[in-house]
Amino acid sequence: MTAHPAESEALLTPSEVATLFRVDPKTVTRWAKAGKLSSIRTLGGHRRYRESEVRDLLNGVPQQQSPTDD
Template sequence: MTVQINPDKRETVSGIEHATATVVVQEERTETSHEPDEEFFTPKQVAALFGVHPKTVSRWAKAGKIASVTTLGGHHRYRSADVHGLRRAYSNLTEATSVK
């Protein structure tokens, strides 16, 4: 898994400095390369962990920020390891961009 944090910009709004960045998590996997006992999350579960809408999670997957597995029914699932890797990257990003 490759985690890349790209600082976008810093700006001051109403006297408060804000920083934005893009987090990209990439992993080379095929849709069938997973362990039978591996834990998966639904978009709704991932969204709850990050405090975003499930559609945002789908956009992240489409943009390549998190890998997904497609079920036989056409639904997307996210590996526990990928979700936790993104959480670590997101946590590192918020620490790196917080204004002190």
């Protein structure tokens, strides 16, 4: 049985992402709200970030914009 890629990917907390970028966790939340970083919501409503996307952003890899329904 193979796992769906999104299910097996490591997720980071806002605090963990903030530590990597050396910013405040609230800054990470603002980035997510601005669309610079995509987030996943837990059942409790907390944000989690895909480690691969965070690493790409750290390494300067341009992020693809997801289409909006506007």
